Amino acid sequence: MSHELTRTLSELLPQIQGYIYPNEIEVHWGLLIVVYPYITGIVAGAFILASLVKVFNVKEVQPLYRLSLLTALAYLLVAPLPLLSHLGHPERSYEMFLTPQPSSAMAMFGFVYAWYLMAVLLIEIWFVYRTDLIAWAEEESGAMKWIHRTLALFSRDKSESALVFDHKALKTITIIGIPSAFLLHGYVGFIFGSVKANPWWSSVLMPIAFLFSAIVSGVALVILLYMVITPLTGGKINMKCVDKGVDFLFYVVIVDFTLEFVDFIHRIYQSEEEIKILSEMVMSKLFMSLVVIQVLLGMVLPLGIIGVTKIFKRRFTLNEDLRKMLYFISVLLIQFGIFTMRWNVVIGGQMFSKSFRGLTTYKMEIGGIEGLLYALFLLVLPLVILTVLLKVLPPWKEMREEGPDLEDGTPGVLPAPER
Amino acid sequence: MKKILSKMPDALARLLVVFAALAILGAFVVIVLIPKDMKDVKIQWADAIKAEQAKPVLYAGFHACGECHERIYEKKKTGYHRDLSCETCHGPAYAHTQDPDEVKPVIPKERAFCPLCHAYNPSRPRGFPQINPAAHNPLKACASCHNPHDPKPPTTPKECSACHGEIARMKAVSHHVQLECTTCHQAPQQHKISPRSVKPTKPQNREFCGKCHARDAKDRMANNAPRIDLANHGEKYVCWQCHYPHSPEVE
Amino acid sequence: MNGRRKFLRDVRAFLVSISAIGGVLKLLPAKAFAREASRKGKWYGFGVSVDKCIGCARCMEACKTENDVPREPFYFRTWVERYIIRKDGETVVKAIESNAEAAPDTSGDRSILRSFFVPKLCNQCADPPCVQVCPVGATFQTGDGVVLVNVKTCVGCRYCIQACPYGARYLHPETHTADKCTFCYHRISRDLLPACVEVCPTQARIFGDVNSGSSPLTRFRRMNKIHVLKPALNTEPKVYYASLDGEVR
Known part of the structure; x- marks a missing residue:
């Protein structure tokens, strides 16, 4: 292991440009730490989409409600994995709970995470599904019956007053949940934004930019999943819902774009000590991932595509398939854009020397715990968990609720999925 | 307890029971099962300081050398190398102080050693004695002309060099630099x-x-x-x- | 009636969530007050006389030997930088190697304005950002002002490495924990000098107690104009530089 490391680092030596501190050649936060904010971002974003329905009463996106909650849960369960795996001593991670240092932003991860998982997401999902769980358990037999009964905490109360309480509880939790979701991802931004030693990270805007890009990625992912899962399970995509979702997505992308643009302008206008090395880095090491993928392909292009569908609304209303395809392409591009945004923040922040005199290189591995394959595994794992969740807690009924203006729609017409 | 729970909505009561159970379990694990030194950083820090202090010393420090090598120690005190620690050249010598017969410190005789400090380098402070190792008596061991414990630049007496400057300069960079006129x-x-x-x-x-x-x-x-x-x-x-x-x- | 109750409930929920955030904020310590040297006991500091450094790299060598630092050129508790500053303002910096390297012959180069060596090491900041960010309290400041790493509890998250503005930390390739200069804590607790100070042939490195009445360090701080690295970051380094060039970062 050590020899391997020595060899890779020796290969990097000739690629250093200018001067870096001798200890800086090793890029300590690699691909795993890119994956980590991407995943937590999706959690926060998906939750915000869910709260659109509950708090802001956006009825059109109701079909996305349960899906987005389950997506948030699936990604939240995976979120600590990249962090754990990149530790030098994962077996000591319990220390974050036993001796957390109040001054450390990172020490708060366990608590923010536990709060969000236990106090917000699980409770909300439980209240959403409680009556359904009872109903399913009554109909079913065998293992599934017991799973659903246990998940319902053996509750059988389907009375009117219980339903009213469920509803009230949901509203309260969502209201607590929104700041919590903000906290979860704003906090991830804070981990980077508070490092005063690193001018690429150190910015008050960092938590906010992280938050909005989180909403972008979460909303885009849920729309993407909806557009993929629904046809696969024999449903029909509710275009009214997708339209509304994409609408919302469009504005959030604009806010996100503006924030990052403000940050960019601010840096250039202030042009402090580090501006030379940062612009050198952006123009050489990060040109592809930052300028081309993140900004042009991940923001400007999808904004343009969605903008076109909005401007020529009438024409696109007629051609639903074309609209679907354009949306599909846009949300896919946005996903890539947000992922490279995480890459540019995390890896970019370590490409330049804190002496502001040189640039180093990050060489991505293929195998190994810091490698590409493991990162891909971590990115796929939430989808696997989501599949299981969809089996245990099927959201189909709600997802298939047809809008009133679809011609042949009566709710509940579509067959329930086989279990 | 039961009374309070039964007054609540059924759902809330069930959740409370689950969370209370989790909280009690967690508290039990943290408070009872886990030993104190795993929870208290103060204890951990004290241990870490002890562990750090217990690390072995390799460089004995220049006072230690004087105890046995008094003659050289006294001689070095008066020369240009008076501030130079013995171990700068002779390497870590704590093991030698413990077992003087078995462990011997190194004596750097090779010509590459002294130029580590005394080779000409434009970044070195002005006035620091520097030579060009390629031209300065090549192949001759530094110690054959300079006593490292009391280094002196070889000089030609003023009486001679006043008139025979050319010879003095020539001799100064020759193999015969150490010979008096x-x-x-x-x-x-x-x-x-x-x-x-x-x-x-x-x-x-x-x-x-x-x-x-x-x-x-x-x-x-x-x-x-x-x-x-x-x-x-x-x-x-x-x-x-x-x-x-x-x-x-x-x- | 219903509207008011709803409003009150919303307010309550809002307060609950705000207090969750507030709780986190409250935990962040007040950073407004500068850490001063503790008046009682020792408070270790370090002096570097840039004018005296000859770039012989004996300090780097001694440090690696004394502290069993990995020999590979990616792990340094201390290192020496060579600066070459040209008339047009171009500055070339290089970390010198610990074995003898032939100095490039630049004596004929008329474009060079000035050139010098600068020793670097952990600044043992009075207000260390590495200690601030450590999630598990594995890195900490001793009562005498030395920042140490507890190898037994370090989880290897490397946040401290990111937080150090001076690049003074590395991840030890064998223990997988953060590692850094300790001022040779095992030596100074036995009244020996740190290894780099011990072997420095020109007294470019000075070690001592900031609180002592008269000592080489006190004299050094009295007789020189002192500068520290990256003062704007408010880390309050305790490695004091004399004759430090403005180009040094």
Whole structure:
């Protein structure tokens, strides 16, 4: 292991440009730490989409409600994995709970995470599904019956007053949940934004930019999943819902774009000590991932595509398939854009020397715990968990609720999925 | 307890029971099961400080050397290397202080060592003694001319160099730098008054140079001198008729 | 009636969530007050006389030996930088190597304005950002002002490495924990000098107690104009530089 490391680092030596501190050649936060904010971002974003329905009463996106909650849960369960795996001593991670240092932003991860998982997401999902769980358990037999009964905490109360309480509880939790979701991802931004030693990270805007890009990625992912899962399970995509979702997505992308643009302008206008090395880095090491993928392909292009569908609304209303395809392409591009945004923040922040005199290189591995394959595994794992969740807690009924203006729609017409 | 729970909505009661159970379990694990030193950083820090302090020392420090090597220690105190620690050149010597017979510190004899400090480097502060290792008496060990415990730049006496500056400069960068002028020349007092009429002596025979350069030479200075067989090495001439002693060319 | 109750409930929920955030904020310590040297006991500091450094790298060598630092050129508790500053303002910096390297002959280069060596090491900041960010309290400041790493509890998250503005930390390739200069804590607790100070041939490195009345360090701080690295970051380094060039970062 050590020899391997020595060899890779020796290969990097000739690629250093200018001067870096001798200890800086090793890029300590690699691909795993890119994956980590991407995943937590999706959690926060998906939750915000869910709260659109509950708090802001956006009825059109109701079909996305349960899906987005389950997506948030699936990604939240995976979120600590990249962090754990990149530790030098994962077996000591319990220390974050036993001796957390109040001054450390990172020490708060366990608590923010536990709060969000236990106090917000699980409770909300439980209240959403409680009556359904009872109903399913009554109909079913065998293992599934017991799973659903246990998940319902053996509750059988389907009375009117219980339903009213469920509803009230949901509203309260969502209201607590929104700041919590903000906290979860704003906090991830804070981990980077508070490092005063690193001018690429150190910015008050960092938590906010992280938050909005989180909403972008979460909303885009849920729309993407909806557009993929629904046809696969024999449903029909509710275009009214997708339209509304994409609408919302469009504005959030604009806010996100503006924030990052403000940050960019601010840096250039202030042009402090580090501006030379940062612009050198952006123009050489990060040109592809930052300028081309993140900004042009991940923001400007999808904004343009969605903008076109909005401007020529009438024409696109007629051609639903074309609209679907354009949306599909846009949300896919946005996903890539947000992922490279995480890459540019995390890896970019370590490409330049804190002496502001040189640039180093990050060489991505293929195998190994810091490698590409493991990162891909971590990115796929939430989808696997989501599949299981969809089996245990099927959201189909709600997802298939047809809008009133679809011609042949009566709710509940579509067959329930086989279990 | 049951009464309070039954007053609540059924759902809330169930959740509360689950969370309370989790909280009690967590608290039990943290408070009872986990030993104190895993929870208290103060204890951990004290241990870490102890562990850090217990690490082995390798460099003994210059006071330790003086206890046995008093003569060198006293000599070094007065020279240009007075602030230099013994272990800068001789390496970590704590093991040697513990077992002086078994473990011996290194004596860096190779020519590459002294230039670590004394090679010319434009980034070095001005006035720090520096040489060009390629031109400065190549192949000769530094210690053969300079005593590292009391280094002195070899100098030609003012009385000689005042007039014979060219020779002084030449000799200063030659293999014979360490030889005093008076090793080979006796200059009578009168030479300074009337240099043309009263001349210093020059070595008149081969045996004089042979004191260092003959195969069986015993002179202290002769350790590194090139050796020849006096009997069959150009016997017709006195040495300086072929070799210029102020800048001998022999490698 | 219903509207008011709803409003009150919303307010309550809002307060609950705000207090969750507030709780986190409250935990962040007040950073407004500068850490001063503790008046009682020792408070270790370090002096570097840039004018005296000859770039012989004996300090780097001694440090690696004394502290068993990995020999590979990616792990340094201390290192020496060579600066070459040209008339047009171009500055070339290089960390010198610990074995003898032939100095590039720049004596004929008329474009060079000035050139010098700068020793670097952990600044043992009075207000260390590495200690601030450590999630598990594995890196901490001792009562005498030395920042240490507890190898037994370090989880290897490397946040401290990111937080150090001076690049003074590395991840030890064998223990997988953060590692850094300790001022040779095992030596100074036995009244020995740190290894780099011990072997420095020109007294470019000075070690001592900031609180002591008279000591080489006190004299050094009294007789020189002192500067520290990256003062704007408010880390309050305790490695004091004399004759530090403005180009040094």
